Amino acid sequence: MDASTVSRETMHALQMYHDLLLKWNARINLISKSSIEDVWSRHIWDSAQVVDCVAKAKTWVDLGSGGGMPGIVVAIFAKNIDPDRRVILVESDQRKAAFLRTVIRELSLNARVIVERIEDVAPLRADVVSARALADLSVLLSFAQRHLSAQGTALFMKGQSWEKEVSSAQETWSFDLKAHRSKTSPAAAILEIKEIQRV
Numbered sequence: 001m002d003a004s005t006v007s008r009e010t011m012h013a014l015q016m017y018h019d020l021l022l023k024w025n026a027r028i029n030l031i032s033k034s035s036i037e038d039v040w041s042r043h044i045w046d047s048a049q050v051v052d053c054v055a056k057a058k059t060w061v062d063l064g065s066g067g068g069m070p071g072i073v074v075a076i077f078a079k080n081i082d083p084d085r086r087v088i089l090v091e092s093d094q095r096k097a098a099f100l101r102t103v104i105r106e107l108s109l110n111a112r113v114i115v116e117r118i119e120d121v122a123p124l125r126a127d128v129v130s131a132r133a134l135a136d137l138s139v140l141l142s143f144a145q146r147h148l149s150a151q152g153t154a155l156f157m158k159g160q161s162w163e164k165e166v167s168s169a170q171e172t173w174s175f176d177l178k179a180h181r182s183k184t185s186p187a188a189a190i191l192e193i194k195e196i197q198r199v
């Protein structure tokens with residue numbers, strides 16, 4: 001996905017998000033300094049890759065959203081493509097949560113923020129749980145098991161060590177895995193995971 005394949009309305013909302021991200025990043029650390037020059041490819045288009053991974057997802061929970069990747073990007077696309085999709089962002093940091101609420105309000109997104117630790121939030125029974133740059137796969141699987149519905153899908157955006165993390169997680173978990181190679185970072189992958197069970 002890139003600017004040539006996205007509607008004018010979605011592009012406009014993404015641009016507003018981009019501008020708010022850079023404005024707030026001067027005060028709170030939402031994205032690393034090294035990625036500021038390349039926010040579109042490193043963060044926005046990277047996050048947009050998960051949007052189409054699951055066709056029917058009414059409740060989408062993004063864990064450890066930080067500056068809104070990928071949860072805010074998912075909510076922006078949903079506004080035009082699937083307005084019934086509701087995105088819940090779980091983020092324990094109060095200042096980041098304030099940023100996320102500002103974006104949701106200014107862009108009128110169908111989303112809300114829970115400012116708590118993922119482990120303490122009552123089970124959310126989500127159709128999709130996503131996470132990017134949050135924790136090791138084994139930890140993510142325990143979060144997903146808590147917050148996914150029985151038929152739900154987890155989408156974890158992982159860096160180059162994803163294969164090692166999968167092998168290590170398989171020692172304590174069983175799950176169905178489809179790995180999608182990342183289009184923005186060839187060594188990285190989006191792990192689409194279902195049927196999570198502790199062994």
Ligand SMILES: C[S@@+](CC[C@H](N)C(=O)[O-])C[C@H]1O[C@@H](n2cnc3c(N)ncnc32)[C@H](O)[C@@H]1O
Pocket residue numbers: 030063064065066067068069070090091092093096116117118119131132133134
């Ligand atoms: C490294 S950042 C990644 C943020 C974003 N997903 C991204 O890709 O840019 C991890 C975020 O998860 C939040 N976080 C970490 N552990 C958490 C927990 N147990 N419950 C809720 N939020 C958590 C942190 O406050 C931080 O904002």
